[in-house]
Amino acid sequence: xxxxxxxxxxxxxxxxxxxxxxxxxxxxxxxTLAGPSTYVAPCIDGVVVSLPLTVAVPSxxxxxxxxxxxxxxxxxxxGAIKVWLRDAADTTTLAASPYAYSASLTAxxxxxxxxxxxLLLAGNTGMGTVYSAPPGNYLLKLVINPSGGCSGVGxxxxxxxxxYILLSSxxxxxFADGFNAMILDRSETTLVA
Numbered sequence: 001x002x003x004x005x006x007x008x009x010x011x012x013x014x015x016x017x018x019x020x021x022x023x024x025x026x027x028x029x030x031x032t033l034a035g036p037s038t039y040v041a042p043c044i045d046g047v048v049v050s051l052p053l054t055v056a057v058p059s060x061x062x063x064x065x066x067x068x069x070x071x072x073x074x075x076x077x078x079g080a081i082k083v084w085l086r087d088a089a090d091t092t093t094l095a096a097s098p099y100a101y102s103a104s105l106t107a108x109x110x111x112x113x114x115x116x117x118x119l120l121l122a123g124n125t126g127m128g129t130v131y132s133a134p135p136g137n138y139l140l141k142l143v144i145n146p147s148g149g150c151s152g153v154g155x156x157x158x159x160x161x162x163x164y165i166l167l168s169s170x171x172x173x174x175f176a177d178g179f180n181a182m183i184l185d186r187s188e189t190t191l192v193a
Contacts, residue, residue, distance in 0.1 A: 028059065030165035035142070037158045040069075043150035048160040049142040053085075055133045059166040061085060063097055065142040066115040068158040077148035078102050079155070081114040082126055083162065088137040093124035095131035111158060114144070119167075140164055 035049035048067060055061075063083040079102060085095040100116035122128035142162040146155050 028057075028166045028168050030163065032161060032163040035160045035162070037156065038160070040144045040146055040154040040157050042146055042152065042154040045143045045145045046154070046157075047141045047143055048157050049162040051140045051162050051164070053138045053140050053164060055135050055138065055166065057168045058132050058134055059168040060130055060132055061095070061120045061140075062118070062165045062167060063120060063140065064115065064117040064163045065097070065161070066113065067142070067144060067160040068111045069102075069114050069144065069155050070111045070158065071146075071155045079114070079144060079146040079148075081116050082143050082145075083116060083120065084124070084141045084143055085120050085131070085133065086139040086141060088139065090139055094138070095120035095122050095128070095133070096124050096126040097121070098126040 031051065031053075033049055033051045038048055040046040040048065049065070053061075065081055065083045067081060069079070080099040081102075082099045083097040084093045086093055097116045097118045097120055100114065102112060102114050120131045120133075122131040140162060142160055144155075144157055144160070
């Protein structure tokens with residue numbers, strides 16, 4: 001009689017989704033909010049959309065902010081659109097998108113599309129390094145700042161929309177979502193005739 005012995009040792013992770021290397025980034029969640037059309041105050045950073053955000057695992061944040069902008073005055077010649085990541089208390093800007101500038105507004109200009117899309121960068125200038133948000137609660141804010149003058153009625157922002165996508169490493173997602181771990185330590189002897 002012959003015998004065969006099989007030994008299996010290891011750890012198996014059973015989780016939703018595919019496993020990948022620790023250095024890869026995976027989309028984990030996203031959301032979009034379209035705010036109401038509104039006038040934007042001149043010469044200040046005017047928040048046109050505010051969206052609460054909860055981060056479960058360290059994540060980079062990809063944002064897109066858009067608005068259709070119309071000037072009702074020759075005073076406003078352009079401006080900037082950007083996205084801020086603020087702390088939950090709304091006291092500190094932790095990260096920002098690079099500012100997207102437009103110099104296309106005039107009193108006779110039709111409505112102009114303004115947009116910004118980027119990974120958020122550390123700090124409030126939009127010129128830092130890529131920011132990785134630790135777990136916690138935050139506010140994302142779409143901001144428009146008209147330029148060219150500080151008098152009269154500011155421009156009008158139609159259909160301002162803010163979108164974000166959280167990007168985290170695949171292994172961070174496994175541990176955050178929970179997983180079933182089985183430690184395999186099995187020995188088996190089979191008798192073969």
